[in-house]
Amino acid sequence: MANEGETEKNKTFKLLGILDVQNIPCARDSVLYGSAGSLVAGLGYFLATSRIKRSFDFGVGGFILTTLGSWIYCRYSNAKARVQQKLIQERMKNKLIYEGTVLDPTRKPNSSSPDIYIFFK
Amino acid sequence: MAHPSQLGLQDAASPVMEELLHFHDHALMIVFLISTLVFYIILAMMTTKMTDKYILDAQEIEIVWTLLPAIVLILVALPSLRILYLIDEVENPHLTIKAMGHQWYWSYEYTDYEELSFDSYMTPLQDLNPGQFRLLETDHRMVIPMESLIRVLISAEDVLHSWAVPALGVKMDAVPGRLNQITFMISRPGLYYGQCSEICGANHSFMPIVLEAIPLDPFEDWSSSMLEEA
Numbered sequence: 001m002a003n004e005g006e007t008e009k010n011k012t013f014k015l016l017g018i019l020d021v022q023n024i025p026c027a028r029d030s031v032l033y034g035s036a037g038s039l040v041a042g043l044g045y046f047l048a049t050s051r052i053k054r055s056f057d058f059g060v061g062g063f064i065l066t067t068l069g070s071w072i073y074c075r076y077s078n079a080k081a082r083v084q085q086k087l088i089q090e091r092m093k094n095k096l097i098y099e100g101t102v103l104d105p106t107r108k109p110n111s112s113s114p115d116i117y118i119f120f121k
Numbered sequence: 122m123a124h125p126s127q128l129g130l131q132d133a134a135s136p137v138m139e140e141l142l143h144f145h146d147h148a149l150m151i152v153f154l155i156s157t158l159v160f161y162i163i164l165a166m167m168t169t170k171m172t173d174k175y176i177l178d179a180q181e182i183e184i185v186w187t188l189l190p191a192i193v194l195i196l197v198a199l200p201s202l203r204i205l206y207l208i209d210e211v212e213n214p215h216l217t218i219k220a221m222g223h224q225w226y227w228s229y230e231y232t233d234y235e236e237l238s239f240d241s242y243m244t245p246l247q248d249l250n251p252g253q254f255r256l257l258e259t260d261h262r263m264v265i266p267m268e269s270l271i272r273v274l275i276s277a278e279d280v281l282h283s284w285a286v287p288a289l290g291v292k293m294d295a296v297p298g299r300l301n302q303i304t305f306m307i308s309r310p311g312l313y314y315g316q317c318s319e320i321c322g323a324n325h326s327f328m329p330i331v332l333e334a335i336p337l338d339p340f341e342d343w344s345s346s347m348l349e350e351a
Contacts, residue, residue, distance in 0.1 A: 019153040020129070024146045053168070060161045064154050071150050072196075075143070 026074035030067045037066025122257060122288070122314040131288045134313055134334075135305050138290030140204050147200060151193060214272035214304055216265065222275070222282030222295035222317070225324035229263050235348050243327045256326065257314045262333040266340040267307045275301045283318035286332055292318055307334040 014020050021027045042059025046052065098104045123131055133139040219230040223240075230238040244258040265271050275284045277295035284303075285292035293301045307313070315330040335343070 016153055016156055018156070019149055024149070027146070027150065030150070053165075057165070060158065064158060067150075068154060071147075075147065079143070 025078055026071055029074060030071040033070040034063045034067030038063035041066075122254065122312075133290070134288040134307055134309060134311065135290060136308060137204070137208055137305065138288065139308075140207060141290045144200050144204055148197060151197060155193070212270055212304070215269040217272045217274065218263065218265070219274045219276070220263070220284050220295070220330075222277035222279075222284065222321070222328075224279050224322050225317075225328040227259075227263075227282075227284070227317075227328060227330060229261075231344065235344075237344060237347055237351065239347065239351075241331070243329055254314070257316070257329045257331070259329055259331045262312070262331040264333045264335060264340060264343050265307065266337045267310050267334040269337070270304055270306050272302060272304045275303065280321045281319045282321050282328075284315070284330060285318040286313050286315035286330060288313045288315075289332070294319060307332070310334050310336065 012020050013022055015031065019027060019031075021031055038059045041062025042055045045058040046055035049055070095104065095106060099106075101107075130138075130142055130145060133142050216231075217233055219232065221228045221230070226240050226242045228238060228240045230236075232238075239261045241259045241261045241263065243256065244253065244260055246255060249255065249258060273284070273291075273293075275293045275295045276299060277297045279297060281297070282295040283292060284295055289305050289307065291303050291305050293303045295301070311334055313332040313334065315332075317325055317328045317330075319325075321328075
């Protein structure tokens with residue numbers, strides 16, 4: 001147990017000392033997209049206007065907005081996938097337990113097979 | 122349990138704790154972005170020409186620094202409230218256990234079917250076996266069936282205590298003369314450690330909580346064996 005903590009500590013890299021981009025889902029991708037967005041926004045503004053200071057402002061603004069947008073989209077997709085995974089697990093369990101009975105989730109209504117009822121004490 | 126020098130949250134062993142972990146990640150990302158903005162503003166302020174010392178109003182910037190914090194608060198508040206109401210969902214628990222805090226040990230009562238109760242004292246250092254954890258092990262663990270909704274009624278016999286298990290995301294004060302209720306479900310088998318979380322005297326740090334989550338059949342065997350011993 002002690003060695004687990006040491007190897008995990010060696011592997012973590014935290015941006016600004018707080019954001020563990022290696023272990024938090026979606027963090028690494030969001031920061032990378034944000035960096036790309038920052039480059040596009042800052043460089044694009046500079047090429048259009050040649051204003052250096054304002055280009056940096058746009059770069060930082062682009063980083064924040066792109067990171068936030070990518071983060072929200074990725075976390076929402078992950079949350080949906082997690083819910084679906086739990087539903088699938090629940091239905092697989094129900095299929096195994098109730099196969100061939102009235103409660104079988106894959107049973108089609110009005111099927112020709114005889115109904116088997118389960119009685120609980 | 123936590124590994125040495127761990128700063129972050131423990132791995133989740135219950136659905137609620139999983140949601141709390143995800144919310145913590147979300148809040149941390151927002152904190153990171155706000156910190157980035159603040160550091161950049163500090164850097165930018167160091168290079169300003171100070172040409173706008175006498176402006177009297179600036180409607181646009183005022184609107185921006187009112188709306189942006191409002192948006193940030195909404196981004197944090199919505200998931201937070203969702204989890205708050207998720208924790209308070211009322212369902213019929215499969216098992217009810219009473220956890221009573223004493224100076225300085227916990228006692229557990231399983232009174233749904235038979236009268237089963239036992240005390241849980243910390244295992245002293247000299248009695249630990251190799252591989253056991255200092256200040257965390259107890260002589261009797263609170264054994265519960267996994268994947269079942271458990272209700273724990275928490276109270277105290279003398280002074281304030283607090284029953285906490287970080288891996289499950291539960292913490293509730295044990296108040297003398299009051300019954301507090303928490304419900305949780307453990308997703309996977311294992312041992313889950315916690316410690317008293319309200320100062321209660323000299324041995325406040327030496328009254329840990331150990332939960333042992335096992336499948337239902339072994340749990341029934343355990344409760345039968347405990348009743349026979351009693």
